[in-house]
Amino acid sequence: MIRQFAWIDVMFLVAALRWTLALSAVAFAGGALIGAAVAVLRFSRLAPVRFAGAAYTQLVQGMPLLVWIFGLYFGLAIFGFPVGPWTAASCALSVYASAYLGEIWRGALLAIPRTQWEAGASLGLGQFSQLRYVIVPQALRVATPPTVGFLVQLIKDTSLASTIGFVELTREGQTTTAATFQPFTVYMTVAVLYFLMCFPLTQLSRRLERRLHGAR
Amino acid sequence: MTYVFQFRDVLAYWPALLHGVGVTLLLAVAAMAGGLMIGIVGASVQLYARPPLRLVVTSYVEAIRNTPLLIQLFIVFFGLSQIGLRLDAPVAAVVALIVNVGAYATEIVRAGLQAVPRTQIEAGHALGLSGYQVFRHVVLVPALKMMFPALSSQFTLLLLATSVVSLISVEDLFHTASIIQSRTFRDFEVYAVIGIVYLTLALTCRAGLALVYQGAFGRR
Numbered sequence: 001m002i003r004q005f006a007w008i009d010v011m012f013l014v015a016a017l018r019w020t021l022a023l024s025a026v027a028f029a030g031g032a033l034i035g036a037a038v039a040v041l042r043f044s045r046l047a048p049v050r051f052a053g054a055a056y057t058q059l060v061q062g063m064p065l066l067v068w069i070f071g072l073y074f075g076l077a078i079f080g081f082p083v084g085p086w087t088a089a090s091c092a093l094s095v096y097a098s099a100y101l102g103e104i105w106r107g108a109l110l111a112i113p114r115t116q117w118e119a120g121a122s123l124g125l126g127q128f129s130q131l132r133y134v135i136v137p138q139a140l141r142v143a144t145p146p147t148v149g150f151l152v153q154l155i156k157d158t159s160l161a162s163t164i165g166f167v168e169l170t171r172e173g174q175t176t177t178a179a180t181f182q183p184f185t186v187y188m189t190v191a192v193l194y195f196l197m198c199f200p201l202t203q204l205s206r207r208l209e210r211r212l213h214g215a216r
Numbered sequence: 217m218t219y220v221f222q223f224r225d226v227l228a229y230w231p232a233l234l235h236g237v238g239v240t241l242l243l244a245v246a247a248m249a250g251g252l253m254i255g256i257v258g259a260s261v262q263l264y265a266r267p268p269l270r271l272v273v274t275s276y277v278e279a280i281r282n283t284p285l286l287i288q289l290f291i292v293f294f295g296l297s298q299i300g301l302r303l304d305a306p307v308a309a310v311v312a313l314i315v316n317v318g319a320y321a322t323e324i325v326r327a328g329l330q331a332v333p334r335t336q337i338e339a340g341h342a343l344g345l346s347g348y349q350v351f352r353h354v355v356l357v358p359a360l361k362m363m364f365p366a367l368s369s370q371f372t373l374l375l376l377a378t379s380v381v382s383l384i385s386v387e388d389l390f391h392t393a394s395i396i397q398s399r400t401f402r403d404f405e406v407y408a409v410i411g412i413v414y415l416t417l418a419l420t421c422r423a424g425l426a427l428v429y430q431g432a433f434g435r436r
Binding site: 058078152162187188195198 | 286295377379
């Protein structure tokens with residue numbers, strides 16, 4: 001049955017938005033965990049370990065996110081792990097986020113002068129303690145603006161989870177379109193909702209960046 | 217594990233894969249060319265035009281950068297038909313991609329033009345160069361050098377992002393995957409192969425663009 005796009009549809013879209021947020025949060029957490037590991041790998045003393053970190057980053061960044069989503073959704077089943085849309089999407093987005101966050105954080109670690117590591121060493125700190133107590137606290141300030149910026153990217157990318165049937169904002173928009181035949185109105189509303197989530201973060205990222213440069 | 221991998225079934229579709237690669241490359245190049253033109257106009261407006269025009273460009277850039285490409289694509293393809301403008305899927309795909317890249321290109325070009333210090337421009341004028349000569353030799357070439365790396369990585373991202381056009385049934389590389397999948401039922405193999413093809417494309421583009429950069433700006 002065809003019905004008019006009404007206020008109730010907007011409420012349904014807003015309700016679906018929490019799944020976009022949930023997926024973004026899970027993907028960010030998973031991506032942060034793997035990404036931190038990847039970033040640290042690339043500072044290893046062992047060349048093969050450094051290479052593995054770089055290869056992982058290239059492999060993930062060189063393929064579209066859709067390949068990861070479809071690959072995990074359809075592919076994991078043959079290894080004996082049949083996964084649903086939620087698991088497949090959150091795994092794919094975590095992997096995807098980890099490569100970008102790893103790269104951002106590696107850059108932030110590299111931005112700290114070599115002499116800071118040496119200063120840590122001269123205080124008798126081991127390599128891990130140098131990282132933990134000297135480098136990371138300084139690198140965090142450098143890393144925050146681009147990390148927030150990437151979070152915006154990630155929220156937008158969760159829209160691709162709709163392709164495997166995960167019901168978030170975009171998928172709810174498709175359902176609403178099918179019921180109302182008003183694609184322009186529906187997708188414009190969806191776009192506005194994404195904008196309301198992303199724009200404040202974009203502004204925050206920009207403000208943090210300005211503060212960082214002002215402080216130097 | 218009892219599963220037997222059958223990559224041969226998938227690779228038998230190599231002509232379809234090749235066609236998909238062609239469409240994907242064509243989309244990326246067309247979108248980059250169009251996006252760059254919007255970027256140059258947009259950046260010039262932001263830097264040199266009156267405030268009301270500037271506001272228009274800024275709103276465009278923010279609207280695009282804070283919404284997903286998929287939704288932009290749906291608005292162009294499905295949405296515009298509601299208000300009487302029906303576009304074919306490939307046309308809608310190119311339009312959506314150009315509009316999307318245009319916003320990112322505007323930011324990149326603006327940053328590049330801004331990176332040329334005022335004093336350099338004044339020095340150009342002091343040497344008696346004309347306005348055009350100053351723009352051409354003092355502003356444009358160094359700005360291009362600044363922009364090139366950002367634009368190259370934007371192009372690589374775009375090449376991969378074009379995969380979303382398969383969702384409005386444009387027959388690009390990713391769409392080829394779903395066709396092969398539905399005919400062979402080799403789910404894992406299909407996406408492994410498609411992934412490797414994309415990876416090869418992305419790495420080749422990156423290497424190629426790095427060579428172009430070396431050739432054009434390396435010796436300056």
